[in-house]
Structure formats: C-alpha cells, structure tokens
Amino acid sequence: MDSRAGLAPTPRAPPARAVAGGRIRQENQAMILRAAEHVFARAGFAGATMAEIAMRAGVPKSNLHYYFRTKQALYRAVLAHTLQLWLSEADVIRAELPPQVALEQYIRAKMRLSASHPDASRVFANELLHGAPEIGEVLRHALRELVSRKAAVVQQWIDRGQMAPVDPQHLFFTIWAATQTYADFESQVCAVLGISRLQPQDYAHATEHVVVMLLRGCGLAPVPPA
Numbered sequence: 001m002d003s004r005a006g007l008a009p010t011p012r013a014p015p016a017r018a019v020a021g022g023r024i025r026q027e028n029q030a031m032i033l034r035a036a037e038h039v040f041a042r043a044g045f046a047g048a049t050m051a052e053i054a055m056r057a058g059v060p061k062s063n064l065h066y067y068f069r070t071k072q073a074l075y076r077a078v079l080a081h082t083l084q085l086w087l088s089e090a091d092v093i094r095a096e097l098p099p100q101v102a103l104e105q106y107i108r109a110k111m112r113l114s115a116s117h118p119d120a121s122r123v124f125a126n127e128l129l130h131g132a133p134e135i136g137e138v139l140r141h142a143l144r145e146l147v148s149r150k151a152a153v154v155q156q157w158i159d160r161g162q163m164a165p166v167d168p169q170h171l172f173f174t175i176w177a178a179t180q181t182y183a184d185f186e187s188q189v190c191a192v193l194g195i196s197r198l199q200p201q202d203y204a205h206a207t208e209h210v211v212v213m214l215l216r217g218c219g220l221a222p223v224p225p226a
Contacts, residue, residue: 040123154166174217178210
C-alpha cells in the first residue's frame with residue numbers, strides 16, 4: 001500500500017526557465033525603479049518623462065511600458081517601494097529588546113537608507129510637500145498603524161523606566177527628520193561643510209553624531225561596540 005495514500009500530491013518545483021524569468025523581471029523592475037527615482041527626484045512628477053526614465057534605465061521605452069503602463073503607475077511604485085524599505089526597518093523596535101539597542105539599530109538603518117537611496121527619499125519628500133496626493137491614503141492607514149504599534153512599544157519602555165519620558169510619536173518624527181535630512185537636503189549640508197558630495201566617511205561621521213544625540217535625548221547611552 002502506498003504510504004502516501006490520502007495525502008496531497010507533492011508540489012512540483014517551478015521550471016528553471018520560470019525561475020530565471022522571474023529573477024530577470026525583478027532585476028529589470030529594480031533597475032527601472034532606480035532610474036525613475038533619479039529622474040523624479042530632479043524633474044518632479046510633472047517634468048519627468050517616460051522616455052527620459054527609459055534612457056536612464058538603459059531599456060527601450062516599450063519595455064518600460066511593459067512593466068509600468070503609465071508614468072503615474074511608475075511614480076506610485078517608486079513611492080511604495082521607498083515606504084516599504086522604511087517600514088521594514090521598524091521591525092527592530094520590539095518590546096523585548098533594550099530601547100538603546102532597538103533605537104540605535106533603527107537610526108543606523110535609516111541613515112544607511114539615506115545614503116543608499118537618496119533620490120528615493122527626495123521623491124518621497126517632494127510628494128509630501130505637495131500634500132501627498134498619490135500616497136496620502138497609505139500614510140493615513142499603513143504608516144499610521146505602524147507608528148501606533150511602535151509608539152506603544154516606546155511607551156512600554158518609558159513605563160518600565162527604561163528610557164526618559166518622551167512623546168513616542170514625535171520621537172519617530174524626530175528620527176525621520178534627523179536621518180532623512182542628509183538625503184533631502186544634501187546640497188545644503190555639503191554647502192555648509194564645503195564639499196561637493198557626501199562620501200561614505202561623511203555619512204559614517206554623521207551617523208555617529210545622530211545616534212548619540214537622539215539616544216541622549218531619550219536618556220540612553222549608545223551600546224558600546226563588541
């Protein structure tokens with residue numbers, strides 16, 4: 001008697017061609033999104049063109065329309081991708097962790113994203129400056145719900161006496177402002193520092209400054225390196 005009788009059939013692995021095709025699709029979409037970030041950050045939604053984005057991505061315009069039918073769809077995809085990156089980093093804020101560990105990791109992650117995706121941050125900031133017409137609903141629901149959950153964790157730390165009493169929601173606003181300014185206002189930072197572009201060592205120095213300032217404001221000390 002077949003020992004597997006009555007069991008559901010074992011699912012077959014997808015063909016290698018399908019796997020390769022899915023990977024190529026993801027790579028192409030990622031390449032297009034980075035190109036779109038660059039163009040939208042400099043020209044805005046109104047000034048950007050699909051032809052310019054296709055040229056930046058190094059793909060024919062027809063290929064661009066295959067993945068994103070309209071400029072609005074591509075713009076929304078850039079915003080959604082940026083928000084997804086930022087929201088995923090908040091996973092580290094958990095009640096079982098010491099606040100100085102969780103907050104420091106979160107701050108460092110936000111600084112890394114400002115360094116690695118400055119154009120995405122600028123596109124997002126410009127969307128907000130115009131009243132968030134494309135992503136307002138997401139902010140009022142997904143972002144608000146996330147911040148409410150993470151603010152509740154911060155409040156737990158405060159109630160336990162693990163950190164200074166601060167406004168949990170405004171703490172997130174402060175972290176976002178302090179970290180994203182190095183992307184959104186890089187030209188201003190560079191003008192004051194007398195440099196043309198922020199280099200990795202500049203971001204490293206800024207990160208240490210931001211970590212210390214924000215943690216001290218919460219009555220916390222940075223975790224010494226192992």
